[in-house]
Amino acid sequence: MFDKQEFISQKPKEAWIKYRHVIAWTLSVIVLGVVVSLRYLNLPLPENLDLTFCPTLHAILNTLSFFSLLAAWFFVMRGQIKWHRIFIQCAMILSTIFVLSYILYHATHAPVTYQGEGLIRTVYFSLLLTHIVLAAAMLPFILLTWMQGMGFNWAPHKKLARWVMPLWLVVCATGPICYLMLY
Ligand code: HEM
Numbered sequence: 233m234f235d236k237q238e239f240i241s242q243k244p245k246e247a248w249i250k251y252r253h254v255i256a257w258t259l260s261v262i263v264l265g266v267v268v269s270l271r272y273l274n275l276p277l278p279e280n281l282d283l284t285f286c287p288t289l290h291a292i293l294n295t296l297s298f299f300s301l302l303a304a305w306f307f308v309m310r311g312q313i314k315w316h317r318i319f320i321q322c323a324m325i326l327s328t329i330f331v332l333s334y335i336l337y338h339a340t341h342a343p344v345t346y347q348g349e350g351l352i353r354t355v356y357f358s359l360l361l362t363h364i365v366l367a368a369a370m371l372p373f374i375l376l377t378w379m380q381g382m383g384f385n386w387a388p389h390k391k392l393a394r395w396v397m398p399l400w401l402v403v404c405a406t407g408p409i410c411y412l413m414l415y
Pocket of ligand 1: 239240305308311313316317320374375377378380381382386389390391393394396397
């Protein structure tokens with residue numbers, strides 16, 4: 233439990249806390265604005281650049297984020313905050329690579345249309361809608377929770393993290409499921 237006491241006794245860091253709302257909401261608006269604008273973009277790719285591996289990469293990155301988050305949750309429940317932080321940082325890095333690669337891929341490729349019919353089609357679009365809506369809605373709250381953690385702002389961190397963690401896990405799980413159904 234020494235690990236936990238070491239973290240809990242840290243004083244809140246002003247720099248991480250003061251501007252967290254401005255940073256989280258500004259970054260979220262920029263990322264979501266870029267993602268929405270991808271629908272209207274179809275930029276040409278240099279001939280020697282093949283990005284067809286990207287959808288598979290995205291599914292792998294989401295799956296790895298899912299397991300990093302599970303590990304981060306497991307370790308915080310055991311009071312091992314160092315490992316909680318390590319796995320959260322893994323999830324943040326994997327998710328950042330995912331967002332950048334997603335933007336690059338969708339700026340240069342038209343979306344693939346789902347071919348399934350009947351019940352499976354309803355299941356697919358329900359999962360896709362859940363994934364898209366939750367991913368967009370969760371982004372500012374994930375950033376806020378992360379900055380509260382980095383700023384040692386524990387009480388608000390715990391309060392927000394309790395619902396951010398499960399919803400973030402849903403986002404990471406529904407992405408690869410949609411990928412498997414589509415390809
Ligand atoms: C988006 C990023 C993060 C998420 C989703 C997250 C998630 C969680 C969750 C689910 C809890 C348990 C809440 C409860 O039920 O009491 C928690 C607590 C905690 N987290 Fe995070 N965390 C994140 C970032 C961080 C960071 C960067 C640190 C830095 C060390 C950190 C340190 C802690 C600490 C010290 C606790 C309190 C442990 C306790 O008092 O039992 N977290 N976090």
